[in-house]
Amino acid sequence: MNSADLLIPSPIRELTDVVFEKAGLKVFVKRDDLIHSEVSGNKWRKLKYNLAELSGEKPGTVITFGGAYSNHLAALASLGHIEGIRTIGIVRGDELTPLSSPTLRHCSSRGMELYFVSRNEYREKEHGALAKLLLTRTPDTLIIPEGGTNHLALKGVGEIPDECSGAGISPDFYVVPAGTGGTTAGLLLRGCSVVSVAVLKNAGFLREDIGQWASTGLLDLQLDYHFGGYGRYNQQLIDFIAWFETQHGVPLEQVYTGKMFYGLYDLIKRGYFAEGTTLVAVHTGGLQGKLER
Numbered sequence: 253m254n255s256a257d258l259l260i261p262s263p264i265r266e267l268t269d270v271v272f273e274k275a276g277l278k279v280f281v282k283r284d285d286l287i288h289s290e291v292s293g294n295k296w297r298k299l300k301y302n303l304a305e306l307s308g309e310k311p312g313t314v315i316t317f318g319g320a321y322s323n324h325l326a327a328l329a330s331l332g333h334i335e336g337i338r339t340i341g342i343v344r345g346d347e348l349t350p351l352s353s354p355t356l357r358h359c360s361s362r363g364m365e366l367y368f369v370s371r372n373e374y375r376e377k378e379h380g381a382l383a384k385l386l387l388t389r390t391p392d393t394l395i396i397p398e399g400g401t402n403h404l405a406l407k408g409v410g411e412i413p414d415e416c417s418g419a420g421i422s423p424d425f426y427v428v429p430a431g432t433g434g435t436t437a438g439l440l441l442r443g444c445s446v447v448s449v450a451v452l453k454n455a456g457f458l459r460e461d462i463g464q465w466a467s468t469g470l471l472d473l474q475l476d477y478h479f480g481g482y483g484r485y486n487q488q489l490i491d492f493i494a495w496f497e498t499q500h501g502v503p504l505e506q507v508y509t510g511k512m513f514y515g516l517y518d519l520i521k522r523g524y525f526a527e528g529t530t531l532v533a534v535h536t537g538g539l540q541g542k543l544e545r
């Protein structure tokens with residue numbers, strides 16, 4: 253990608269609110285959502301080194317996996333379009349079409365080839381029948397797992413603390429939303445302490461998944477801010493997002509960043525953090541999936 257199109261290091265700024273003042277906290281937001289107009293947030297960080305891996309032998313093909321609302325699919329489709337790399341998305345749900353969601357429409361418009369498979373086949377990932385067939389037909393293929401989480405992705409995420417310390421900020425805790433937990437793991441690998449807000453229900457398994465990637469750092473996994481499950485939301489969350497956007501001038505969406513900031517505010521109001529604590533909340537992007545209002 254043309255580095256002139258990238259806002260790296262991403263901006264970081266302090267949020268002001270009497271709630272933070274009263275609790276004696278400093279709260280910063282790291283605006284990874286501003287990194288690029290289409291390939292942004294943690295998806296850019298996760299793809300950065302994966303792409304470098306591929307670019308030696310361009311044009312290659314990248315195959316990846318995702319659901320109908322996957323920001324990872326959308327980011328990879330845009331990246332492929334920009335870099336002239338063929339992208340293939342294997343999508344969960346054989347009842348879907350390229351028109352089923354704004355995300356899938358975006359992927360098609362950026363030239364991603366979409367294949368729709370049953371939930372059973374999807375679970376088999378690269379060992380599923382279709383994926384195997386595609387792989388034998390397309391040599392020189394990179395497979396990137398669901399959500400983009402692999403070792404190279406963790407390395408990309410691990411640059412967040414470098415950018416923060418470059419700006420003179422070394423927080424006591426990072427705050428991030430968790431889907432697969434890759435972003436959380438990338439920060440933990442760097443020895444950071446991370447408050448990780450799970451956006452899915454019954455997400456206790458993430459502790460083990462994250463532990464397989466990173467055994468350093470300090471993980472504080474928050475399981476109570478999923479709002480009914482992945483992609484679910486209610487009026488309370490929508491109202492909070494609208495309030496937050498007015499208060500801070502920072503856009504949020506309802507799948508990840510809205511739940512993270514809701515959880516962060518709730519913890520702060522309950523006196524969870526000691527006075528004098530500095531927090532950096534990472535805005536992981538995802539605004540392409542924002543509900544239209």
Ligand SMILES: *Cc1c(COP(=O)(O)O)cnc(C)c1O
Pocket residue numbers: 293294295323324399401429430431432433434435436508509536537538539
């Ligand atoms: C994918 C995504 C996440 C989840 O990141 P994981 O590394 O899978 O935990 C968080 N926020 C946004 C905006 C995302 O698109």
